[in-house]
Amino acid sequence: MVYQLKRKLPLAKALRRTARREIAGALRDLQALPQEEAVHELRKHCKKMRALLRLVRADIGDLYRYENAHYRTLAGGLSGSRDAVSVRDALLALAPAERFPQILEFLEARARGQADADALEEAKTLLQQGGERIGDWPLETLKWKHARRGYRRSYRRAAKTMDKAFAERSAASFHEYRKRVKDQWYHTRLLQKKCRRALRGRRKPLKNLAQALGDWRDLALLRELVGRQGTQFRGELIPLLDAADERLDTLQQEIERLSRQLFTAKKFAFNGGS
Template sequence: MTYRLNRDIPLADALRCTAREEITASLDALQQRPGEEAVHEVRKHCKKMRALLRLVRAQIPDCYRIENAHYRALANSLSGTRDAVSIRDALLMLAPPERFPNTFAFLQQNAKTQTDPEALAAAAEMLRQGLSRIDNWPLAQLHWRHTKHGYRQGYRRARKALSRARAEAGLEQYHELRKRVKDHWYHCRLLQDTWREATPRSAPLKQMAQALGDWRDLKLLCALLSRHSQSFSGELIPVINTAQERIVKLRGEVKQLGRTLFTEHTPHCKKNSPRRRARENKS
């Protein structure tokens, strides 16, 4: 499955096709993958659905509000499981389990206890409800030119979030920046057949989003371990110190990528010609 709008068909059809693919992939993950992986996949596809809708939100404001709230609630219903897994994986990113065995055992158990089969079943039902509404989305008046506004708006929101994070590099600011960077990254992926500038931005935006996610997970790891410091005799300080070293490096990476990716106030949008699209599709 490719997260990419087909430029050779009307925009309404392309949006519906991509939306169905995302929901179908989510339902397949719930049926075929273990709990942790299923949760990760469903939340990822919910974010991609919201980015898809956000691309044309100015033209479908009422539909956007309903559908965005639906997929936000769906993702949030699984956030406890995902955060616990992300924190455990943040430790594994720093060191193998045997280096900090007590800490790893605690985080592994925490991740297992957060898995909720009822939440997964409820998520599947919400996905089926969302799928049933796609044909009724009011997309008849949409044209490909409308994607330029959505693309530029997503860029400007990410740029503003970057400015706020530079002024105050707290957990809330970096979390918001990550969401906005991911939206812009998803828009670049969706529009790689439409706007020439979108394709080369995808890889560095993905890198920036990953760095922001790793930064957040490490901050959550440090906060959680500090609240349970009595359980990790001899391990807490080495874990925190190792995490802080990595956090500093990630902040530097985010700053560098931000300077490269968000220099313009408003990005240029040059059309991708059919011939150029054909060449890129072959490559």
């Protein structure tokens, strides 16, 4: 399913069309995928719905606040399960499974303990309720210029949180930066056909930057979680911390390189590329 606004439609129709496709895709994934994968995909669908609305948030007021809260609540009900899986996957990406068997067993048990089938049933209900409201979204006054303005706004927010993240270098600030980068990535995907010249060359680097920031956060959470266990993991703790620190340094260099490439200008200019 392509996450993209159809450029030949009025913006209101394009937004509703894409939103309905996201809801339909989320419901299909809930039906077809194993629980762990379904949680992951559902949270992605929620992020895409929120990014879609955030593109025009300045022009839809209360609609944005209501719907954003709805999909944030929906995804938040599954966050514990997904975070536990992400930390486990961070370990598997860092080293072969047999290198840290005690830590892997601990993380696997933690991920299993966070699984919640009831949360998926609640998510299904909330998705259906959200989908039923799309036809009533008051979007008729929107023009494509509002979407371009929203893109420029998300660029400014990403650049601002980038500066804060590099100044603080904390897990919280990098996590916030990642959210703003993902907005830019999603907005680039949404507008890629309508504004192809202006956005050329941004989609893949934004995706790579969001991935690097996500990997950095998950690895930092892994390091913190395992470090709190003290001597529980005999012979594995110090090697794990050393390997995590080395990988975190590499990721930070990649994050800085991509950030310089993507957010060098103070403002984003479309230059008529619409």
